[in-house]
Amino acid sequence: MKPIRKLMDIQQTQTRQRGFSLVELMVGMLISIICVLGMMTAFAAFEGPKRTTTSGDDAQQNGSYSLFEMERQIRTAGSGLTQGNKYGLWGCFISGYAGGAQVIPATGALPAPFDKWPHSTPATPVKLVAMPVLVDAGGTDASGNDASDTIAIIAGNPAGTVFKSAVQSTSTASLLVLDNALGIANGDYMLGATTGGNCVMGKTSAVTLSSNQATLSANDTPTNGFAGAQYVFDMGQQPVFSLYGVSVDATTGNSTLVTYDLLKRSGIAAQPIADGIVAIKALYGVDDGATTAGVPGSGVANDDIIDEWVKPTGTWSIQSIMASQATAATAYRQIKAIRLVVVARSQLPERQSDYGTGSNVLTVFPDLPAAEQYKITTQSAFRYKVYDTTIPIRNALITKLF
Numbered sequence: 001m002k003p004i005r006k007l008m009d010i011q012q013t014q015t016r017q018r019g020f021s022l023v024e025l026m027v028g029m030l031i032s033i034i035c036v037l038g039m040m041t042a043f044a045a046f047e048g049p050k051r052t053t054t055s056g057d058d059a060q061q062n063g064s065y066s067l068f069e070m071e072r073q074i075r076t077a078g079s080g081l082t083q084g085n086k087y088g089l090w091g092c093f094i095s096g097y098a099g100g101a102q103v104i105p106a107t108g109a110l111p112a113p114f115d116k117w118p119h120s121t122p123a124t125p126v127k128l129v130a131m132p133v134l135v136d137a138g139g140t141d142a143s144g145n146d147a148s149d150t151i152a153i154i155a156g157n158p159a160g161t162v163f164k165s166a167v168q169s170t171s172t173a174s175l176l177v178l179d180n181a182l183g184i185a186n187g188d189y190m191l192g193a194t195t196g197g198n199c200v201m202g203k204t205s206a207v208t209l210s211s212n213q214a215t216l217s218a219n220d221t222p223t224n225g226f227a228g229a230q231y232v233f234d235m236g237q238q239p240v241f242s243l244y245g246v247s248v249d250a251t252t253g254n255s256t257l258v259t260y261d262l263l264k265r266s267g268i269a270a271q272p273i274a275d276g277i278v279a280i281k282a283l284y285g286v287d288d289g290a291t292t293a294g295v296p297g298s299g300v301a302n303d304d305i306i307d308e309w310v311k312p313t314g315t316w317s318i319q320s321i322m323a324s325q326a327t328a329a330t331a332y333r334q335i336k337a338i339r340l341v342v343v344a345r346s347q348l349p350e351r352q353s354d355y356g357t358g359s360n361v362l363t364v365f366p367d368l369p370a371a372e373q374y375k376i377t378t379q380s381a382f383r384y385k386v387y388d389t390t391i392p393i394r395n396a397l398i399t400k401l402f
Contacts, residue, residue, distance in 0.1 A: 059385045062274040063344030066257045067387040069273055070280070073153045073240055074338055078132030078394040080156025080191065080235040083163055087231045088193035091328025092130045096201040096241070098263045100219040104128050104201070104241065106262070111269050113247045114260050117150050118318045128241070128262065129328045130154065130191070130199055132393050133338055134321065135282045135312035145361060146374040148246040148279040149312065151340075156235035159185055164231045167192065173225035174216050176204070178232065181212040187237045190214070192229030197325030200226055201235070239263075245270075246277055255345070278345045278384075281364055281374050283309045284316055285337035285390070306336050309365075309372050335393055341365065341374075342387045349381035362386070 020028070084090055096104035105125035109115045117126065118136045128134075132154060138147035160183030168177040176190070184190070184207050193199045202221030204214040216225055226232060241262040247270060248255045257277035258270040289301030290308045299307070310316045321331045341364045362376040362384060378384055 059276055059344040059346045059383060062257075062276045063342050063385045063387045066274045066277050066280075066344070067340070067342045067389060070151070070244060070340060070342070071389060071391055073155065073242065073244075074133055074151075074340070074391045074393075076155040076157070076240070076394075077153050078155060080158055080233055080239065081130055081132065081154065082394050084130075084191075084193065084231075084233055085329075085333075087164060088197075088325075089130055089191070089199060089231075089233060090332045091325040091330075092193050092197055092199035093325065094128050094130055094191070094199055094201060095222060096263060097220050097222055098265065102222075103264050104262055110243070111260060113245045113258065114150060114243050114270065117243065117245075118322075127322060128152065128154075129322050129325070131321070131328055131332050133335070134318055135284065135338070136318045137312045138279075138281075141377055143360075143377040145377040146279075146281065149281050150243055150245040151280065151282060153240055153242050153244065155240040156189070156191075156233075157238050157240075158188065158234040158236040159183060160234075164233060166231055167226055167229050168212075173221075173223060173227070174218065176202075176214040176216055176226055176232070178212045178214065181207055181209050181214060184214060184234050185237065189220075189235040189237070189239050190226070190232045191235050192226050192232035194226075194228035200229060202226060244273075244280065246279060247272075254347075257342075274344075276345050276347055277342060278378075279341075279343040279364075279376050281341045281343075281376075283311060283339040283365065283368075283372060284335050285309055285339060286316070286334045287336050288334050304336065309339060309368055311372060337390055337392045339365070339388070339390045343376055344385045344387070345378075346383040349379075350383065364388070 081089060094104050095102070105127040107125050110117060110126055134152040136150040136152070138149045141147040165178040165180050165184070168179060178184075184204065186204060186207055188204050188207075189201055190204065191199055191201045200222055202225065203217040205217040206215040207213070243260045243262065245258060245260075246255050247258045254275065255278045256275050257273045257280070259273055260270045261267075285306040286308060287301060287303065287305060288307055289299060291299035301307075312318060314320070316331070321328050343362065343364065360378055360380060362378045364374045364376060364386060365372055365388070
């Protein structure tokens, strides 16, 4: 019996040491491949919506932030200017200095994308008039559709609201003697109308309230100071003299909302605000007495009610508005609001299987007549977000009271 027992033990050991057969390995590999293919299919199906959601969220965040930033600036536009209606300030051509050099009007071309501002007739010196908001129409792009606008914003931030300060005859190039310096602080920018539709801007370095005197900063004031100015207006320590536009990278095609400080306090280059902004477009809401169907109050001028929305072209182009101080001042009185659109684009393209063909044109201001609409060139592989808002301009009551 012992030999038989030993033989059975040997057979059981051999059975336990056997591996998988070739057929079993092939079946296992086939099952593994099917599982991997299933997982990859699920991953690919999930990746499309994930890309769409992520890119859409990025476009939404960039677009909403850009609109917030521009709306915040436009809502304060005109601060420090509004009370100068009857004192030669509205629409005057500004002369400003910073760092010992004249920066307004700019003696050379501005940095890209503002090197063609104003778009239709770029020239130096690059002038600027005292208006809360100026819109420079962007013209057309390579596809024949509307290109992005450029928007200029002027706003002050004085610590206190002072109606006006009369310049006394004893003022010199480095010393400004006023009838009232209340509310004016060290480092405030002052703006005063001179003659011939011009105005000069200077910066205080020290203010003595007891004698109503302000010492002027030599690097930030013209050499003749405020000579010829009868009144000055306080613009605060951080006034806004900014341009907003869209910069497109020639290599990648990516577009960015950028701003440029005309006083060059933040450097000589445009500063980025948000990526993925492909266009900003704006309309003026004007009180000009035009009759518009369905608009209550239209047909009556000077009633502080918007009669129509107009593009910044023709009579309302930046060239026409800046033709003279009188023209600019009249436009200042009539412009009651800005309707602003920001168009944002996703950073990542969709897979072709997810979008098919799609449209290559986006219409903004679709609720307005066709004459006030814009056509923006788009790419069907990307998703777009459009943000539209109306912003009042700070001048409605001032034009009647001062």
